[in-house]
Amino acid sequence: MASESDNQKSDRRIVHCLLCEKPQEMLTTHLSRVCMKKSTPKERLEEAKRAKESTKVWTREARNWDYKEMVKRYPHRPSRLALLEELRQRKFFVANAPNQADLEPEETSTSTAAVPTSGVSSQAASGVLVAEDSSSEGSTTDPSDRTWQRDQAQPSTSVRVKMMNKGLYEKFPAEEPMLTDFKGYLINTLQVPNCQQEVDNVSRMLRYIQPSGDEVRLDFLLKSTETKDYLTQLRLADMGPATILNYIKNMIRFVTYLKTHLNLGAADADFYRKCQAYIDLLTFLRKPVAKWNSNVTCKTRYLRFLEGEKRLQECQAVLRKAKKDMLFVYGRLLEGDHVASDEKTIFRYYCEAILILGHFQRPGVVEGITTAEWDERKKSVGKVRVAVSEHKTATMQIAVFDLTMEEAAMLDAYYTWIRPYCIRPDVDHGNRLFVSSSGTKIRSATNDLSRLHTHYKLPNIKSQQIRRTVKTDVAANFSDEQKGSVAHYMAHSTAVANQHYRMMTLDSVVATANLLSSLTRSSSDDSGEEGAQAKKRRRVEEAGSPTPDFDDFLQAFPVGITGHPPNKTQRAKAGFPTDRVFYDKWRALQYSKREKHLLSKCSRYAPTASKVAKIIETEGWTANHPRPEDIMAKWRPLSRAQVQSDPAIIRGVTSQKWTGLAVKDFGEQKGVVATKAFRKGSILCDLHGKVITGAEGREMAERQGELGHLFFFKHGSEEVCIDAETFPCECHPSLESTGRWITNSKKKFNVQPRHCIVKLQEGDRHVLLFQATKDILKDEKIRFNHSIKKRSFRGEEVELEWLDV
Structure with a gap:
């Protein structure tokens, strides 16, 4: 017992x-x-x-610790190693910890620069890819820092090993004063938040040139040999030309910062000359690297040209193959059944693939979407629209995509039943929608996509491949307007998209060769008997097998904003093919014309959904027309050239009947208030009055003893004045001009004058139009800033309303 x-x-x-x-x-x-x-x-x-x-x-x-996470949280190496030893003595489990052989040479090193060791294991040396949550111990910056960014060219692990072996990876301490100031300059002056990689590149290059000391010395400006040697060593370490160009560009920006933003000229009279000479050296060294980069790019495109682009169906094969399994997991999530952790991870990969492969979004969109943006999604006509503001692209566009109800349900299932189990109270996830199993925001959606393809034993498809397929294959036959829409959907600038549309493909080569062949044949010598026989043969061929083009189709069936596209019977009767090629092009042209018609009806101010819907109903369109929401999104303020000939503006200037405004008596003076809401860029009314010369306006001011409603401005070298003081005006003796009662405010103005030369029936006329500088609410008072400058009046300096427009 x-x-x-x-x-x-x-x-x-x-x-x-x-x-x-x-x-x-x-x-x-x-x-x-x-x-x-x-x-x-x-x-x-x-x-x-x-x-x-x-x-x-x-x-x-x-009880389980990860040495890679310790590297990020505890950048001080001696303290981190002491903590590692303490944890081991207390029987904790520490994953990815370096062995004793790796620690000994680093413990005896006197360099203050952090050198990556944990990120380079025996697996890394053998070429094994780094896992999702791997990080370089050489980086002493927390990824949650807003200045952090990945390596711009993401060099392979073997390149990093070679850089370390050659001493190219060492850096100055993170707290080095000159580099810290340079980082602040990038963030605050140049507005480059993701600048940590640039600072690290400069730090590594300076450390190679100055191998000793903890502070940057300016004598590196005279060490051209070391600079050339560093770039040479980068190339010997198998670094790509694009990354070497980044090193040179970053160093030029650093020296430019020293030259223009640091007061070092007093200490060294030749400092500016040395800086410029060093910049000239880097510019000279950049030329052969840029040529090398061009050769590499051409070779890559050549190989891509030979291989050919993948079809869209091939790129989206993993979505089709995984769909059945994911629907099964989705059903178990709805019923509250147990789902294994690896199934949850694969489900997350599938949700990311929906955005990348199904909606052609960048990996940065998947990594940047937040829970708030998902909660603010909008539903319309069987679609769920999501907008993402931070997606790590160089464009100023937001990423917007429309999910089907099924796709949105899948993502919402992940958000509701899988994501909460991954969240850790002590781990910062940045409120990202997609988080890893350890609770951190996902580091690489590209790696997740690769793992999904590996799981289903399919060739890996990257986001660049499917986006290139869409731009070069799917959208090749689109109109310019449709190409622009595709570019916006993929968060591209239109210029970049057009560049890809012009990329050479096998189909485009064949089409161009056929076109040139036809030109060569038509320009050949048709004289003599052989030429006559060739002409006769071509006439027979043309008579036997006519090939009408789309221009003939448009002549037979003109496109207008009214009418319906020709049906199959009508196309066949007119001698055209019965397929949908010409039919779809006809509908696209009509859609474009109807869109322009709707926008022309709302030229003065932004349309509302009800107004657009009413116009569509009045026109009697039941299909093939834009939605009111699309017209509202595409509306833009009129340009100066459009304003000068816009019928609505001309009608308002002529009749002086501007809707949406009312003159109100405020006691001391009259003012103008909005009786409806106006969006930014809307044109409210004009400043109406007789147009006289500047000299005539000053004479009138002399006679009156005050300026009143006299508004002066310049048109080129000509000085012009609008006499809004004379009331009523000659052209509208029975009407009260609205614009002359708009009051002045230097701080609270919401409109600004815009000079245009409007083409009236009696001739061109100078007009000042009031354009909204921000959104104006209903019942809000209208004000504008007179931009007052001092001018001579009665021998004294007085304030004159002078508009430089």
């Missing part, structure tokens, strides 16, 4: 009391006698359960 009692005692689990934070063999007895003497048995039982659950969580999670 004694031995059995001893065995039971030895098998007891040690549970820590969460109140006194001490280990206890009999927790319930301890609570009843010490920490919870005055509590009820039920309360003590709840506390015991809480303590046991805490012990389970600690055993399952807190």
Whole structure:
């Protein structure tokens, strides 16, 4: 019995009391006698359960540490190694920890620059790719820092190993004053938030040139040999030309910063000359690297040309193959059944693939979408629209995509039932929608996509491949307007998209060759008997197999904003093919014409959905027309050339009947208020009055003794004045001009004058139009800033309303 009692005692689990934070063999007895003497048995039982659950969580999670996470949290190497040794002595499990052989040479090193070691293991040296959450120990910057960014060209691990072996990866300490100031200059002056990689590139290059010391010395400006040698060593380390160009560009920006933003000329009179000479050296060294980069780019495009672009169906094969499995997981999530952790991870990969492969978005969109942006998604006509503001592109566009209801349900299932189980209270996830199993925001959606393809044993498809397929294959036959829409959907600038549309493909080569062949044949010598026979043969061929083009189709069936496209019977009767090629082009042209018609009806100010819907109803369009939401999104303020000939503007200037405005008496003076809302860029009214010369306006001011409603402005070298003082005006003796009552405000103005030369029936006329500088609400008072400058009036300096427009 004694031995059995001893065995039971030895098998007891040690549970820590969460109140006194001490280990206890009999927790319930301890609570009843010490920490919870005055509590009820039920309360003590709840506390015991809480303590046991805490012990389970600690055993399952807190006892396991990851050395890579320690690198990010504890950049000071000696402290981190001491913590590692302490954890090992206390029997904690530390994954990815360096072995003793790796630690010894680094412990004896006196360099203050952090050198990556944990990121380069035996697997890395053998070429194995780094996992999703891997990080370089050489980076002492927390990825949550807004200045952090990945390596611009993402060099392979073998390149990084070669750089370390050659001493190219060492850096100055992160707190080095000159580099810290340079980082602040990039963030605050140049507005480059993701600048950490640029600072690291400069730090590595300076460390190679100055291998000793903890501070940057300016004598590197004279070390041209070391600079050339560093760039040469980068090339010998198998670094690509694009990344070497980044190093040169970053260094030029750093020297430019020293030259223009640091007051160092007093210490060295030749400092500016040295800076310029060093910049000239880097510019000279950049030329052969740029040529090398062009050769590499051409070779890559050549190989891509030979291989040919993948079809869209090939790029989206993993979505079709995984769909059945993911719907099964989705059903179990809805029913509350158990789903394994690896299935949850694959489900997350599938949701990311929906955005990248299904909607052609960049990986940065997947990595940047937040929970708030997902919560603010909008539903319309069977679609769910999501907008992402931060997507790591060089464009100023937001990423917007429309999900089907099924796709949105899949993403919402991940958000509702999978993501909460990945969140950790002590891990910062940045409120990102997609988080890893460890609770951090995902580091690389590209790697996740690769793992999904590997899981289903399919060739990996990258986001660049499918986006290139869309731009060069799918959108090749689109109109310019449709290409622009595709570019916007993929968060591209139109110029970049057009560049890809012009990329050479096999189909485009064949089409161009046929075109040139036809030109060559038509320009050949048709004289003589052979020429006559060739002409006769071509006439027979043309008569036997006519090939009408789309221009003939448009002549037979003109496109207008009214009418319906010709049906199959009508096309066949007119001698055209019965397929949908010409039919679809006809509908696209009509759609474009109807879109322009709707926008022309709303030229003066932004349209509302009800107004556009009313126009569509009045026209009697039931199909093939833009939605009111699309017209509202595409509306842009009129340009100066459009304003000068716009019928609505001409009608308003001529009749002086501007809708949406009313003159109101405010007691001391009259003012103008908006009777409807106006969006930014809308034209409210004009400043109406007789147009006279500047000299005539000053004479009138002299006679009156005050300026009143005289508004002066310049048109080129000509000085012009609008006399809004004379009331009523000659052209509208029975009307009160609205614009002359708009009051002045230097701080609270919401409109600004815009000079145009409007083409009226009686001839061209100078007009000042008031354009909204921001959104104006209903019943808001209209104000504009007179831009007052001092001019001579009655021999004194007085304030004259002078508009330079």
